[in-house]
Amino acid sequence: MKPRKLHIKSYGCQMNVYDAQRMVDTLAGEGFVETASVDDADLVILNTCHIREKASEKVYSELGRLRVAKDEAAREGRRMNIAVAGCVAQAEGREIINRAPVVDVVVGPQSYHHLPQLLARAEKDGRALETEFPTEDKFAFLPPPKPDKIRARGISSFVTIQEGCDKFCTFCVVPYTRGAEVSRPVAKIVDDVKRLADHGVREITLIGQNVNGYHGEGPDGRTWSLGTLLRYLAEIPGIVRLRYSTSHPRDIDEALIEAHRDIPAVMPFVHLPVQSGSDRILSAMNRKHTADDYRRAVDRFRAVSQDIAFSSDFIVGFPGETEEDFQATLALVTQIGYAGAYSFKYSPRPGTPAADMQEMVSADEMDERLARLQELIDSQQSAFNKAAIGTTVDVLFERAARNPGQIVGRTAYLQPAHVMAGESIIGQVLPVRIDSLERYSLLGELAGPLPTLAPSGTQPSINSSETRMGA
Numbered sequence: 001m002k003p004r005k006l007h008i009k010s011y012g013c014q015m016n017v018y019d020a021q022r023m024v025d026t027l028a029g030e031g032f033v034e035t036a037s038v039d040d041a042d043l044v045i046l047n048t049c050h051i052r053e054k055a056s057e058k059v060y061s062e063l064g065r066l067r068v069a070k071d072e073a074a075r076e077g078r079r080m081n082i083a084v085a086g087c088v089a090q091a092e093g094r095e096i097i098n099r100a101p102v103v104d105v106v107v108g109p110q111s112y113h114h115l116p117q118l119l120a121r122a123e124k125d126g127r128a129l130e131t132e133f134p135t136e137d138k139f140a141f142l143p144p145p146k147p148d149k150i151r152a153r154g155i156s157s158f159v160t161i162q163e164g165c166d167k168f169c170t171f172c173v174v175p176y177t178r179g180a181e182v183s184r185p186v187a188k189i190v191d192d193v194k195r196l197a198d199h200g201v202r203e204i205t206l207i208g209q210n211v212n213g214y215h216g217e218g219p220d221g222r223t224w225s226l227g228t229l230l231r232y233l234a235e236i237p238g239i240v241r242l243r244y245s246t247s248h249p250r251d252i253d254e255a256l257i258e259a260h261r262d263i264p265a266v267m268p269f270v271h272l273p274v275q276s277g278s279d280r281i282l283s284a285m286n287r288k289h290t291a292d293d294y295r296r297a298v299d300r301f302r303a304v305s306q307d308i309a310f311s312s313d314f315i316v317g318f319p320g321e322t323e324e325d326f327q328a329t330l331a332l333v334t335q336i337g338y339a340g341a342y343s344f345k346y347s348p349r350p351g352t353p354a355a356d357m358q359e360m361v362s363a364d365e366m367d368e369r370l371a372r373l374q375e376l377i378d379s380q381q382s383a384f385n386k387a388a389i390g391t392t393v394d395v396l397f398e399r400a401a402r403n404p405g406q407i408v409g410r411t412a413y414l415q416p417a418h419v420m421a422g423e424s425i426i427g428q429v430l431p432v433r434i435d436s437l438e439r440y441s442l443l444g445e446l447a448g449p450l451p452t453l454a455p456s457g458t459q460p461s462i463n464s465s466e467t468r469m470g471a
């Protein structure tokens with residue numbers, strides 16, 4: 001049978017990137033192969049994001065373009081199926097088909113293991129929609145990726161360990177689109193990580209909407225937290241780096257702090273969103289922590305290692321935010337000192353409590369606050385990057401860079417680092433002497449002798465000790 005072609009486009013967070021890969025793995029079993037072009041695709045999936053208005057509107061402009069491609073395919077006598085997956089699918093359901101009749105399948109983030117059946121239904125009945133939260137766990141039904149797929153995806157991989165959120169921050173759609181917090185059992189995660197490691201993956205980022213709220217069933221029948229899980233995964237041969245994202249400041253337990261203290265594979269870079277530095281706004285956001293709680297959380301990490309750097313998310317212009325509240329955010333940023341951060345203008349999301357709040361901050365004020373915050377964060381980020389110059393840092397090499405002869409990898413802090421070297425270093429952690437900085441990228445030279453060369457990605461590398469960077 002001729003393979004059918006699948007084009008998938010993901011928007012939004014890391015979870016969507018991971019989900020898109022799992023959809024590809026699921027559809028591979030149905031004879032689908034990926035294509036980079038929309039025009040020759042038999043199936044186009046838009047894996048959508050609902051977090052802010054801009055993100056969710058993108059899907060409709062893309063659907064407008066897809067209508068043209070679908071008509072063109074029909075003129076050639078081909079059927080092009082169009083599926084909308086992800087959080088817009090969950091939030092808007094049938095409304096998507098009403099607004100964009102070009103869509104054949106709508107599938108929510110908890111149901112994409114049913115894609116083959118939904119496609120069959122769409123071919124038969126013209127349309128198929130599934131946005132229920134099924135009782136079964138989709139992960140139990142998703143086929144694992146094939147070895148060649150794992151290799152093609154590179155040496156760093158995401159693994160979902162937890163999904164959904166019970167925190168109900170008043171601005172956020174996630175509890176509605178992704179549902180209640182569910183943790184996957186440890187044994188399943190270990191199987192996934194071992195398979196990835198066996199086929200060349202060296203770095204795992206454990207992902208979840210509230211990843212440090214992880215409370216999965218351990219092999220001993222007890223509930224394991226993220227710290228315990230990290231300790232276990234660090235023992236898997238081949239895994240040299242572990243990361244996790246995104247964390248909530250309230251769910252930091254001692255096991256996580258100890259994991260940072262004891263396990264070299266746990267990277268000293270923590271994404272810990274705070275959203276605002278004003279207690280009044282944090283309370284209106286229902287964050288369930290104060291700015292001081294957040295400062296204390298950061299201190300707990302720093303108490304076990306001064307090397308730990310932080311990134312965060314911020315929202316400016318939440319309803320009722322005054323200049324004084326905003327000043328408190330700037331003060332917090334100044335005090336913590338970030339290696340980087342994402343900042344967003346508040347966007348009211350239908351169905352969330354904040355969407356009904358009055359006292360909207362004007363668009364001009366939001367723009368102005370965003371610019372001021374970003375300027376402060378940029379200056380912290382560039383100071384952090386500059387501090388690497390002249391130091392020796394460990395880099396996990398990922399792939400050949402655009403410039404011939406250069407290989408690019410990442411430091412512990414996810415900074416891209418380039419060296420001139422052979423491709424045999426891909427998959428290894430090696431010390432690099434940093435000479436200069438070009439925009440966000442570090443340039444340097446391999447420091448010290450190369451370890452015995454092995455074909456890339458076939459042998460676990462030594463995780464040499466992370467060299468302290470002055471942050």
Ligand code: 5AD
Pocket residue numbers: 051052171172173273275313314315344345346347348349
């Ligand atoms: N408006 C603006 N930013 C938002 N985020 C979540 N919801 C909204 C919203 N309604 C931001 C938060 C969150 C990040 C993923 O997106 O900062 O941490």
Ligand code: SF4
Pocket residue numbers: 165166167168169172173174175209210248
């Ligand atoms: Fe959204 Fe808050 Fe849950 Fe994060 S913790 S996913 S911001 S509701």
